[in-house]
Amino acid sequence: MQLKTSNLKSTNKTFTVALLVFFGSLGAQEIIQDATPEVKVKDSVVNSTRVKVEGVAAVVGDFIILESDLDREIAQLEAQGADLEGVTRCELFGRLLESKLYAHQAIQDSVLVNELYIQSLVEQQIQGILGQTKGDMEGLLKFYKKDSEEALREEMYEINKNAYLAKEMQDKVINEIEVTPEEVRTFFNEIPEDERPTFGTELKLAQIVVIPEVTQEAKQAVIDKLNGFKKDIEENGSSFTTKVLFYTEDTASKPTGGKYTLNRKRPRMVKEFRDVAFSLQEGEISDPFETDFGFHIILLEKIRGQEYDVRHILIRPDLTQEAIQKAKDEIEKVRKMLVEGEVTFAEAAREFSDEKETKFEGGQLTNPITQDFNFELTKMEPELYAQIQDLKDGEISPIYQDEDRINRIKFKILTVTDRIDDHKADFAKDYLKIKELALQDKQIKAIEKWQKETIIDTYVKVNGEYRDCEFQSNWLKNQ
Structure with a gap:
């Protein structure tokens, strides 16, 4: 039934x-x-x-x-x-x-x-x-x-x-479970030709990112603010958790009062954060310190063997309008150089881009799912798709203002460096995708x-x- x-x-x-x-x-x-x-x-x-x-x-x-x-x-x-x-x-x-x-x-x-x-x-x-x-x-x-x-x-x-x-x-x-190259080849050859998968249109993308620079004055203002929190808690008995709820910019931990549990054997959080947390004694509050995400202070609440219960406050320095305008002017200059053919996109990325993950690859974006440079058009994130959908090969996009977990504002331009149209699976061209299918089949x-x-x-x-x-x-x- x-x-x-x-x-x-x-x-x-x-x-x-x-x-x-x-x-x-x-x-x-x-x-x-x-x-x-x-x-x-x-x-x-x-x-x-x-x-x-x-x-x-x-x-x-x-x-x-x-x-x-x-x-x-x-x-x-x-x-x-x-x-x-x-x-x-x-x-x-x-x-x-x-x-x-x-x-x-x-x-x-x-x-x-x-x-x-x-x-x-x-x-x-x-x-x-x-x-x-x-x-x-x-x-x-x-x-x-x-x-x-x-x-x-x-x-x-x-x-x-x-x-x-x-x-x-x-x-x-x-x-x-792993698959050898021979297993991948056998898996592919055993698929009848008329049943082999079709892969959608794929693009290779590159981008140049310019990030407004944070001034030393803005950084010092945040350090002073965090030091004030620490002093108020230690000398006046103020609540660390209350200050988290009012001031932290870490939205992930705010609902739990800034709490995280760290384990010495299973790394979590960035290295700078872990190093400070593991150096504290129970009940101690750290001095302000910097990570890519901003400035923090940490309260170590409890140590249970390898487990450390901590709370933290994160504050990111403000950006000045001058810094924002300077970054925008720079990327406009870079785009003009590209449009006029004064420099290649890869050369410009290596010289001007502030994005460490892509600049040394000539700005080439890596697909986080497949770990190669190809992005299947129908599976692309909507925001990225909207930015490149009308781009012709080699054309330079308009300047986009964007943000991420680390940067409130960043400016970027993109280009399509290669396009592969819809096609039936080809062992040489699509080896990584076929390898993933073979691995899934074996699993x-x-x-x-x-x-x-x-x-x-x-x-x-x-x-x-x-x-x-x-x-x-x-x-x-x-x-």
Whole structure:
């Protein structure tokens, strides 16, 4: 029996979008205890001692899947804009079974959980949700049918922990898989010629970026301001967290009061930030220091072995109008030289561009997904596409004012250095793309093999209407 997605249960839209943006799989991922007393019916809640039998859709190892879990999974996908037309509930249910299988096997293999990371993630999620729902904790608890914030946090911890385990286990299965050049060639040659993929139009792009220079006076003003914060906290007992909420320009950490958890063995944040954080004593506030993102002060709250809980305030120096105009004048001069043929784009990039990542490549942009210089037109970021869509090969774009995480203002010009029209896959031209397809094919086969072997060795029970599903994997082996 095919269970269509058109029969989805309605979901409370007030909180669904906010919740699902932050949570991964929102299924109730309770772990069944080794010794479970007599099963009794109690509302629709499932805990370690009582379950509503008709609400349990499946059991995978130590995990249960409730009927409501699938509805939440579908609501999550819809909130993210996924197109579920033609996708059956059976197929989505199989996805839930897979996630529980990964999590169960991760526990069997003693995959370690970074508890501080999970706790930090829960805190970020709660603060983020409350930020979208105007701090309505009561409504959040009502949506989740929880009596207290503590109960909500416990459930969110389990959800995140099991999602973490599933991801770690999946990575463990495929991380060491590689493909040799001969395997890539064999993979390509085994594709019938009339079935070989077609790659869309691809462009090679280059850009020159000029960034307004920050004056020493502006830098010193920020240093003085941060020193004032430090003095007020140390001498007058002011709250570091309050100053974060009022002054920090790090929007990512502002909802959590500027908090990050650093690990000596797993680098996070830029080197300058880590070096300062790891040099502090508990309760100590650093002097102001500079990174590419601006100026910071750090409060070290707690050291737990290799884990450092820190809070920080980030402030970026102001740009003067004179500096902005000087940068604009310079890029206008560069563009004029290019249009008049006085210099090549690559030469101009190496001489004038302020973007370290591209200037020594003649301004050539690297595709962050494929790690080569080719950008497929239909998969290009909308903002970049809008800037180059009308450019002819070799033509110089107008001057664009842009920004990024580091720079409030930057000016840039772009050009198309090469164009490859729609074409069927060619081994020589498209080797990197074909290699990626070959790797994905090998990973899929490894996952299928792992699932087949692991399902055989794992207790799996599928209940009710889902026993009529035609799964790709052998989930019904015990039926």
